[in-house]
Amino acid sequence: xxxxxxxxxxxxxxxxxxxxxxxxxxxxxxxxxxxxxxxxxxxxxxxxxxxxxxxxxxxxxxxxxxxxxxxxxxxxxxxxxxxxxxxxxxxxxx
Numbered sequence: 100x101x102x103x104x105x106x107x108x109x110x111x112x113x114x115x116x117x118x119x120x121x122x123x124x125x126x127x128x129x130x131x132x133x134x135x136x137x138x139x140x141x142x143x144x145x146x147x148x149x150x151x152x153x154x155x156x157x158x159x160x161x162x163x164x165x166x167x168x169x170x171x172x173x174x175x176x177x178x179x180x181x182x183x184x185x186x187x188x189x190x191x192x193x
Contacts, residue, residue, distance in 0.1 A: 124180065131173040138166030 142163035149155025 124177065128173065128177060131170065135166050135170045135173075138162060138169070142166060 142159050145155065145159030145162055149159055
């Protein structure tokens with residue numbers, strides 16, 4: 100099924116690319132939020148099971164750090180997309 104047909108079946112008007120991109124971005128932000136939450140929980144599990152072992156604590160700290168870096172990168176991408184859209188006169192901003 101072509102993308103336009105899929106968009107029409109999902110309730111979007113033909114050629115309404117801005118709303119499709121908004122939905123995709125919203126979905127990706129939700130997925131990012133879940134991934135970061137899972138990463139923080141796993142990092143906490145690593146901290147608890149490390150029991151003071153320096154290698155285990157380092158693993159947990161690194162896992163937490165990279166989860167938070169991923170969150171920051173995701174929000175930075177969101178801000179950048181909206182900034183470029185507003186500077187170019189696009190309709191992608193909320």
